[in-house]
Each structure stands twice: as C-alpha cells, then as structure tokens.
Amino acid sequence: MRHRRRTGNEIKAALRDLRIQLALLNHQVGGELALKDVDLDCLDILARDGSLTPSVLARRAGLHPATLTGILDRLEDAGWIARDRARPDRRSVTIRVLPDRGMEVFRLYQPMMSAMDDVLADYTEAELELIATFLRRSAAAGERVLGRSAVES
Amino acid sequence: MRHRRRTGNEIKAALRDLRIQLALLNHQVGGELALKDVDLDCLDILARDGSLTPSVLARRAGLHPATLTGILDRLEDAGWIARDRARPDRRSVTIRVLPDRGMEVFRLYQPMMSAMDDVLADYTEAELELIATFLRRSAAAGERVLGRSAVES
C-alpha cells in the first residue's frame, strides 16, 4: 500500500528531527555541567552498559584510545568517574561512574522528563507498550547496523 | 495505574538508548565523510530548517558565532554548503546546502534505513501513524524545553 511507505518516511523524518532535538538538549545540559558532548555520551554509555574498561568504551564510542584517556582525565578530575585497578588483569582499568553528581544531571533533565510525561499522558497503556517496543527495536536496529560496519573496518 | 508509570519510564529509557545509538551512528557516518559530529549536526539542522544565516544557525545549534565560522569554513571547503551574499541586508549571509554530496550521505545511511524498514514492517498503518505522531510530539517537546531555557539565559 502507498500509505505505508509515506508513513514510514514520516517516521524516519520525525526520528531525524528527534535526534537533532535530543542532541541539542544534551549539548545544552553539557554546557551547564562544563562537559563536552562526547563526555556526556561516554557517561551515557557507561550508565547504559555499566562499568567498562577504557578500551571497550573507546571501541563502543568509536573513539581512539588516547582520546578516551583525555576524556577520562576530565571526567575523573570533575568527579564523575573513578578508575579502579583491581582486576585479574592488572593492566586493565575499570571505569566506575560515581553517584555524587547524579542529582545535578537529574535536575537538568527534569524539564524534558516533565514534557515527555505530558506527551505520554495522551496514550493508553497498550499504546505506551507499543511505543516502548518500537523504540527498543529501533535502538536494537541501530546497534546491529553499527555492529556490522564496525566488524568490516 | 502503576503500570502506566513503569511503561513511561521504559519509554524514557528506550529513548535514551536510541539517542545514544543514533549519535554513535552519526559519529560513524561523520567519520567516513571526514566531518565532525557538530558539522553533521549543522547540516542536519540546515536540512530540516532550510537556508539560514550564520547567526541564526549558531543560536539554533547552541554555538558561538566564531565557532560557527570555523564550521562553515570546513563545510564550504569540502563542498557541502555555499555562502550567498545577496540579501536586503548586505552584512548578512545565507547558508545554502549544496546537493552535490547528497548521494554519499544517502548511501551511508542506507543500512540504518533498511533496518528501520524491517522494524516498521511489523506494524499496521494505524500503528505507524501512532508512532509517527508520538515521535513528532516528542521532538516538539524537546524544542519547547530547549526554547524555554534558551530564553532564560
């Protein structure tokens, strides 16, 4: 059917707009916290995946290991993370996110969270489930695509 | 109802994951095109909003005017944009996105577009409309939130 394709394109366009908007929002929040965009991205990945080693985080974030060292130095100095050296492999380091500054971040994202609550209030429970599943599938799709091209290179 | 709140939080979490994934994907695409993340963001904003002046784009992207000059220099040198000086106000410049390199970008985003098509194939037309509306509302919410805090500062 023709409508399906058109709606699909609208979804992709809306997704692009949403990405921009979330990027700008993050940029603004980062500014208040004196964090570069990439610093926030790293913190976000750590929050999602839990403690990682620098090499794994660098690969996952698409950054050069030496670049990540600089980022971790900044994050450590500002009290966002700690570097632990107590693993079976003593070359390795574990990055641990400190809870100390969590409330600051929470406060800065609060306006967007409230705005999202307003959006969500218009939907039924079943519709919310549908949306949640769609978002998870889209994220997983992104992960698959990224994983494939990472393997090739 | 308790379920609503939980599902809402799941949506927010999924949105966070999706944001990360799209950021990483953009970072990867940018790498192939020798573009910084912020360069791609600017191109994306221009694609969304049409031709803009440097000052407007700088404000919209949350960047210092001098920073944007550097970005525009890069984009111009690489053949992404042109700077036009033909407006009523002769101090002003209009940034125009050139179509020349559009196909390159299209090709690089193609894998993600295909992956999204696979995701979308599981939904009915009505469900797709629901999702599209949700995404548009979320983007609009982000815009409102950002607009408010921009006014304050």
Place this chain on the structure above:
DNA sequence: TCATATAGTATGGATCTCATAAGATATGGA
C-alpha cells in the same frame, strides 16, 4: 550626519584529538 547596533569574520590562546611511542603486564611456546 553621525552615534550606536548588528552580521560576520580574523586573531590568538587555551583546549582537544589522535598517531605514535613507551611502560606495565599477560600469554604461550621453547
């Protein structure tokens, strides 16, 4: 006409990125 405001860009110092190298540790075979 001219004082002031605005758009965009040049300048230069601080900061960031990353290729390379170095140091520390691990691993596997002789």
Place this chain on the structure above:
DNA sequence: TCCATATCTTATGAGATCCATACTATATGA
C-alpha cells in the same frame, strides 16, 4: 622457567578545534 609477542593504558607532541575578543562592513534611528 624464560622470553618473544601481544595487549592495556597512558605520555607526548603536532595539528585541529573552540571561542573571547576585536575588527570591518553595513544598517538604523535620532
């Protein structure tokens, strides 16, 4: 065990980027 090689992280330094400031050109309004 000993050692060659690989791996993890970080130091170093050159080049790129960011941005406060200053500057030029143009506009606006008294």
